[in-house]
Amino acid sequence: QVRPVESGGGSVQAGRTVKLSCVLTGNTNPSFCMAWFREVAGKEREAVAAIENDGKITYAEAVKGRATISRDRATNLDLQMNNLRPEDTATYYCAADYSCFRGALVARAYAFWGQGTQVTVFS
Secondary structure: OEEEEEEEOEEEEOOOOEEEEEEEEEOOOOOOEEEEEEEOOOOOOEEEEEEOOOOOEEEOHHHOOOEEEEEEOOOEEEEEEOOOOHHHOEEEEEEEEOOOOOOOOOHHHOOEEOOOEEEEEEO
16 A cells, blocks of 8 residues: 655745655555645645656646655655635645546546645734
């Protein structure tokens, strides 16, 4: 069983930077499609950014220019968010699957999810 494990997050002042990390544990495949999503209570889970099996990167419009997703080895995924805004407050989830044929920024494309890490941005 593949399990993403997130770390990072916390309370951050608006305008500052946060870095989140994710490591895949368990029976890992050498090629994964991986992504970050975020969720606010009562709202639909939304995509932040994804890296596909071939290294293609896609960002959601809401974070373009402020987010950087990167992968170190096949199983380590980072997300750096700059110039944070209060509306970035959410639980951030790392997701993975063997491919993203359903869409790299589509939540149902991913079978494996982490427990989430909270990011709170205060003014």
